[in-house]
Amino acid sequence: LGAGATASPAFLLGGCAAKPMPGAGVVTSTPTICDICFWKCAGHVFKEDDELWKITGNEDDLHSGGRLCTRGTGGPGAYLDKDRLKKPLMRATVDGKQTFREATWDEALEYIAAKMRSIAETAGPERLVMINHGAGSSHFRHLLRAYGSDSRAEPAFAQCRGPRDVGFGLTFGESASSPERTDMANSRCIVLLGSHIGENLHNGQVQTLAEALNKDVTLITVDPRFSVPAGKSKYWLPIKPGTDIALLLAWMHVLIDENLYDKDYVERYTVGFEQLAKHVRDYTPEWVYLETGIKPNVIRETAREMAKAAPATVVHPGRHATWYGDDTQRSRAIAMLNALLGSWNRKGGFFIPEKIELPNYPLPDYPAPKLKTADAYPGKWPFASQGVTNGVIDASIGDDAFFKGWLVYGTNLPQTIPGIGSKLAKAANSLELVVVVETMPSEMTGYADVILPECTYLERYDDLRNSAERHPSIALRMPAFEPRYDSKPGWWIAKQLGHKLELDAYFPWKDYAEKIEWQLQQIGSSLQEMQQIGVKNFDRKTPLYFRDGEPVRFRTPSRKIELYSKQLAEKGFDPMPVYTPPEPVPDGFYRLNYGRMPAHTFGKTTNNPLLFELAPENQLWVNPLVANEWSLQSGDYVRLGSPAGVVSNKVRVRVTERIGPDSVFMAHGFGHKSKRLRLTAGAGADDSELMSNVKVDPIMGGTGMRANIVTFVKERA
Ligand code: MGD
Ligand code: SF4
Secondary structure (H helix, E strand, C coil), rough: CCCCCCCHHHHCCCCCCCCCCCCCCCEEEEEEECCCCCCCCCCEEEECCCEEEEEEEEECCCCCCCCCHHHHHHHHHHHHCCCCCCEEEEEEECCCCEEEEECCCCHHHHHHHHHHHHHHHHHHHHHEEEEEECHHHHHHHHHHHCCCCCCCCCHHHHHHHHHHHHHHHHHHHCCCCCCCEEHHHHCCCEEEEECCEEEEEEECHHHHHHHHCCCCCEEEEEECCCCCCCCHCCCCECCCCCCHHHHHHHHHHHHHHHHCCCCCHHHHHHEEHHHHHHHHCCCCHHHHHHHHHCCCCHHHHHHHHHHHHHCCEEECCCCCCCCCCCCCHHHHHHHHHHCCCCCCCCCCCCCCCCCHHHCCCCCCCCCCCCCCCCHCCCCCCCCCCCHHHHHHHHCCCCCCCCCCCCEEECCCCHCCCCCCCCHHHHHHHHEEEEEEEECCCCHHHHHHCEEECCCCHCCCCCCCCCCEEEECCEECCCCCCCCCCCCCCCCHHHHHHHHHHHCHHHHHCCCCHHHHHHHHHHHCCHHHHHHHCCEECCCCCCCCCCCCCCCCCCCCCCCEEEECCHHHCCCCCCCCCCCCCCCCCCCEEEHHHHHHCCCHHHHCCCCHHHHHHHHHCCEECCCCCHHHHCCCCCCCEEEEEEECCEEECCCEEEECCCCCCCCEEECCCCCCCCCCCCCCCCCCCCHHHCCCCEEEECCCCCCCCCCCCCEEEHHHC
């Protein structure tokens, strides 16, 4: 069905989001791209007589297997949410107290433009930095580049997958990509280290793992917790937290010691094998057992399973990779293990992603910025391939701070930056301008000078999806509804600001449909076609894998896969990963383990009324021995305390053997403090605020979060 097409209601019976099934009205569908997380699944929004009925996956979307996950199906709750931001808001002082007052769009944008002009004139445009998460930020990046700044940072790098991208980049010359380029559907052995696919619901990835399990893949899950994939595994390795590098080195030891590695691949494509063989010699399974708790025979057996299935073995690169501060090195160890197995760009290991060439709308060149983001923290984190959020925040505090203004798009920094404490307030007091573009009254909005209410993904056009993946494709997001309240699409906000800043030459389109139409026509499609089909698939132009024995020039300095990294050595870092034991946990404390839950995308969805119904709060997993010691039962509420004296909201206890006695576990994203999030405020606990021991990765600036410990604060429950 295309936009505006009608269908018989009987044909459309199925899952529902807003009302159980249509009546006798006219049913229409509109294509969209889900924005509930960043996997970008394509879907159709169904309406009856302009009223929301349901959202489903687009059957032609190979990227999502034609389906939406639980969260995507509940996505329309974001549109229906009564707590949404409704009007632009500006900071005001009433009776000596700071508050917000409603403003018109013109007034709010005029204020921002005046401040932007002043920052550009007095300090330079590069002193305005964008901190962002999500595809919709592209409109504001365009605006800022036209204005003269390419300063930006996103938590998706320094708080999430940055170490993985850098570790793989240093080894293979390119990253593990997002969406990940793992060829799991063709794998005969899959190894997951702290990657709990199934709870972490990146849709297409869950489906390919399920496909592999149906074909009897050997699944090896390394996780201190009995996670969902652990329950489906042939081998569950309940590793002592923080010791993964030791295990990875022991696996490499076994592969080399028993001559199980792919000799032809290693000879043809890698440098530094001799150094690596020497380096892992002492990491025997017996020695590593003492560190990891994984028995030597299990280490050997699992290494042999990997070798037996190679190259159709994938040691998954993981995604949320900021753990103990040595994360680039751990990611490198994962990359090196894959190289020994010969699985990089081989069937059942990793594939080579491809995207289509989509021409950019013809626009004037951007002015060249005189400063880049990293100039804000000179000499730090030499391999950071993107701006480092924590560095940007530190460089925004004080009268002589490097940054003078923030444009924050779609990220809730109080919950996203671990242990941020009072830093946000200090930065907000120092900065001349803080603009927050949001759909919800998140905690971050409380630090803004101006809050701009963006409409939700169901009410706007955004850029076409054109991600590098197995099957090149494009997908369209277009409005299924008029923006509710006085909210506006991001492209409109950017264009209006552009106009006020006399940057009209960069925004020549009347509306975003015009810009997308131009792009589509360059590749032989049209907006009309995409409005009908939503997703267009293209044939690949290049091979999916390396051809047997083909010569390859990798994008590393040596043009080879770098087992030994000269680049790291030259900057004073270990050229090969070295294991450092995690800090011990004092009596009465427990490691704070955290992760995702299927019903929510961290704090972004907890107020969504449809998803709230599924999971209104997070739970604290507690081992029975610990529960006994603290007289806790399932269903009790407790608070947690950090060594820095932070005490959490109440969180409900779940006593379970699935977590060991050294740790507790909770899903990230709860414990909201913003009272304007009326459903979720106060529900569950926030792991981020308990993190006072942040281990910063010296290579790329990532904030390792897993070295944190907590205790129970029962008396305040
Ligand atoms: P986490 O959610 O942090 O990361 O998903 P993942 O990359 O899977 O899960 C961490 C797992 O690591 C847990 O099972 C934990 O027990 C285990 N672990 C903890 N310490 C250790 C250790 O020392 N060693 C080992 N081996 N394991 C350990 C995150 C990913 O999920 C990301 S980055 C995003 S942005 C998406 N977010 C998201 C979401 O919010 N909700 C849902 N439903 N799905 C999501 N998918 C994506
Ligand atoms: Fe939406 Fe789920 Fe796809 Fe994420 S994985 S984009 S939440 S359907």
